[in-house]
Amino acid sequence: MGLLPAKQGDICFKQTFIQNEKAEKRARMGIAYVPQGRDIFASLTVRENLLLGEEPLPKKKRTGQVKEEIFQWFPVLKEMLDRKGGDLSGGQQQQLAIARALMGNPKIILLDEPMEGVQPSIVELIRQVIIEISRKNDISVMLVEHSLENAFTCADHLYVIDRGTVIDDGKADEETARRFERHLTV
Incomplete structure (x- = not known):
């Protein structure tokens, strides 16, 4: 994502070398990133967090509305739209972080340990969403995962x-x- 400089080699995305591009330009190109610590905005509502995911889109493509498919993937978020992000459980925050990244219509999503520290039922939900977005929505997924089982299930x-x-x-x-x-x- 450009948060750390590349030590060597090239990073090419869409026939463009991006290793010297800023993170916001990479996001506008269609690269989404969900960090290990989730990095949701605790003082903003779920709705506000989700709508921030539209920022990489050109202004004319921003709807100001949460996409219905977000609620199909993560139904709990629909029930919590007006809650503060900081009031959610760890698993709910992880769902919010992934959903926010998907709001920007990425071409590729980078997920750093998305299943770490969440309860088994949420791990299964996240696995299923990763599989669905990569196979049905044609979004490439780069997953950093220490669990061999989770990696093999999704990759x-x-x-x-x-x-x-x-x-x-x-x-x-x-x-x-x-x-x-x-x-x-x-």
Whole structure:
């Protein structure tokens, strides 16, 4: 997202090298980011948090309305539109953070540990949303995940990264799962 400078190499998105672009330009290009700590705005309502997700869109494309599909993915948010973000549980805040990112119609969404610290039922909901947005809504998903089970459930292709270096990769299949297991036992 441009929050830290690239140490080497190029980052190309839509045939454009973006490693020197500011985070807001990357967002306007269609890259959404949900950080590990969620970073919702605690003093704003759920509705206000969601509408901030439209900021990367050109002004004429902003509706000022929450997209109905957001409530299909995360029904609890509809019931809590007027609540402050800080009053939500951790799992609800995570749903809000992902929903806010989706409000900007991203082409790719970067999710950093979206299932960490949330209850199992919410983990399953988040998994299903990740699968749906990537397969039905044609949004690419880059997922940082320490849980092999969660990663294999959501991904088509996986990478094992150790201290910034890719040490293994493969399709989400049984052979790759067996190979990846050895990295976890080291």
